[in-house]
Amino acid sequence: xxxxxxxxxxxxxxxxxxxxxxxxxxxxxxxxxxxxxxxxxxxxxxxxxxxxxxxxxxxxxxxxxxxxxxx
Numbered sequence: 741x742x743x744x745x746x747x748x749x750x751x752x753x754x755x756x757x758x759x760x761x762x763x764x765x766x767x768x769x770x771x772x773x774x775x776x777x778x779x780x781x782x783x784x785x786x787x788x789x790x791x792x793x794x795x796x797x798x799x800x801x802x803x804x805x806x807x808x809x810x811x
Contacts, residue, residue: 741809742809742810743791743800743805743808743809743810744802744805744806746780746783746810748780748783748784749780750780751780752778752811754772754774755809755810756774757772757808757809758809759804759807767804770798771793771796771798772793778791778793778810779793788800789804
């Protein structure tokens, strides 16, 4: 399931990133690696998508959040 489909307040575990090497590297640098636990802080349907990983808040675009597969 794409990360963008997870509701606010829910937690998920990152499974894979469906993107190129640059995207995977950029997300890995922010702590978004397979096995990382992600808490969705903001998913209002419009605007930025905000998640917490390792006590860090990360703002993602919707397109990027759609490429992140979670369980």
